[in-house]
Amino acid sequence: MPVGIDDVARAAGVSTATVSRALSGRPDVSASTRQRVQAIAVELGYAPTPSAVSLASGRTRTIALLTPWVSRWFHSNVIEGACRSLRAAGFGALLNSFEVHEDATRPPVNLEVLRRRVDGVLVAGMTMSPAEVAMLESLRVPLVYVGSGPPDQVLVHIDDVATARRATEHLLALGHTRIGHISGYPTEPTPWASEVERATGYAEALRAAGLEPEPELMAYGRFARPGGRASAAELLDRVPDLTAVVADSDEMAFGVLDVLRERGLRAPDDLSVIGIDGHPLGDLVGLTTLAQDAIGLGETAARLLLEMIGGATVERQVVFPTTLLARDTACAR
Amino acid sequence: MPVGIDDVARAAGVSTATVSRALSGRPDVSASTRQRVQAIAVELGYAPTPSAVSLASGRTRTIALLTPWVSRWFHSNVIEGACRSLRAAGFGALLNSFEVHEDATRPPVNLEVLRRRVDGVLVAGMTMSPAEVAMLESLRVPLVYVGSGPPDQVLVHIDDVATARRATEHLLALGHTRIGHISGYPTEPTPWASEVERATGYAEALRAAGLEPEPELMAYGRFARPGGRASAAELLDRVPDLTAVVADSDEMAFGVLDVLRERGLRAPDDLSVIGIDGHPLGDLVGLTTLAQDAIGLGETAARLLLEMIGGATVERQVVFPTTLLARDTACAR
DNA sequence: TTGAAAGCGCTAACAC
């Protein structure tokens, strides 16, 4: 029942080798033969068996999408964007998501499952340990990182240092001087993790304004709303004269607003809040934020990956701009 | 460099067949041989080549995830849940998302790309045309639908009729009599589409209260916020005595709130609003809604699919409950 | 430009 390459070959009166060449668009086939073979393939409803193609050619027309979550705003949008590019190229995406514990430790990801299974890997919003990076590289397939990644790798991202600096400067310009920072994970040792870079940007802005970043102004919200809430509560309790806060993600900023509501406080009157992301629902609460184009990041990253798979050399870093959406949650002191 | 099955066979002093049997856990191998082979496989870092396994066995240990979007709340959570089950079973997910046009017409999905590529298919929050359903069935692999699907298929979902009825009843109980309904796509002909069922539930509730559902009370928001906004504007303009509205999704309800804000109106004072979904950010605006467990739906659906792939027969329908989250956007007339 | 034939790395009858 399933029609194979030799059914096509027989019907076309050529060898299977010629069918293979004709259908995969290789140059050394006469135009007339190619047309005939293509017509017959369509007529017979022939489609190559992926595993046979992979086994024989070593190519899979599939890439791996590595991500810690799929339902968070950043990640789902990066995936959405990546799918767009992949679809256009007829590539599939093998979704690999990982259990992330509250303390940021994931079970060391077993990337062996990817070996010989994909033509490339897209790492989305995930800080890999050096061991994992090494493992990935041993796959010997093109690699693209989205959001953050080792500096010597192909990376599509925003400028995290500049973005956090800008967020902080926005608050400084409004006259705030006691500004908290809600970061990701407290123990993240990877220097290129976005939270580490954002902390740098925050500190740079403060210093440029003649202020010293103090440990008591730092809290860690693990990029999610509950963490944002806990961090805000912590900062509010610890720093009585706190007037503003920079959250490394909008979801954490929502958590900050939760605490304010619970305590009968209001943004921006009692606390100015600025987030990073441009979550589409931020406007529901008038969240001031620095917006990034996560879909665009994913789309671009997948496109680069496909080019690399095609043998091209691509620019090492693509930096996306960030847009200030000045809304209601930040105001002058 | 890549270690193959015969490297293991040689090192263990057995045949490749035995290695295959030992490693894939088949019964007819002596315990001692199995242990030895396993130890050597680990030592050598052997992992079977997926395409070779698939080609020889016909199994892929991969399922297809069909979804129109990945960044929408419902879909990303279903996917997240499905990934959890799949990960536990060592299965991969091939993500297939589709371009959906504003008018709900998608390019007829070419599911040929799935043939021989997956062991099963999970259809998430996507109304398939009869032709697509037929195509899917011709794949001859287990199929599970999440959200909505043909009644004779395995389906994991909420009771859409009952949920919409309950939402409408909630408003009726508050004294509302002019209640609008913001549905999905205006031209959806598939009887089992959630929006069709929800429209039924809405109508049932009205009739039970002695009211007649009127066409002028219906609008179509395509399940997204912009559509919800347009629908609300339309209803508000068309029905001067409108006092409440049921939105088929929380994202559309957010759009309704947008319009109210733009017009200087407020919920629930000027219009009571109730959504369906339980979007985690609904509480930011106090959205009253009927919540469903999208992650649970995905997790369960994937689990069922895996069981079916394993040869088991599973219950045809799994119906998840829905929870009323009575918050601020709905009040007595 | 085309064909013949040797694999790609594994599984599954079948035989022992």
Added chain:
DNA sequence: GTGTTAGCGCTTTCAA
């Protein structure tokens, strides 16, 4: 319980 062997359905040299 284990080995032998014939494929699985393609791609890709190599010859012609």
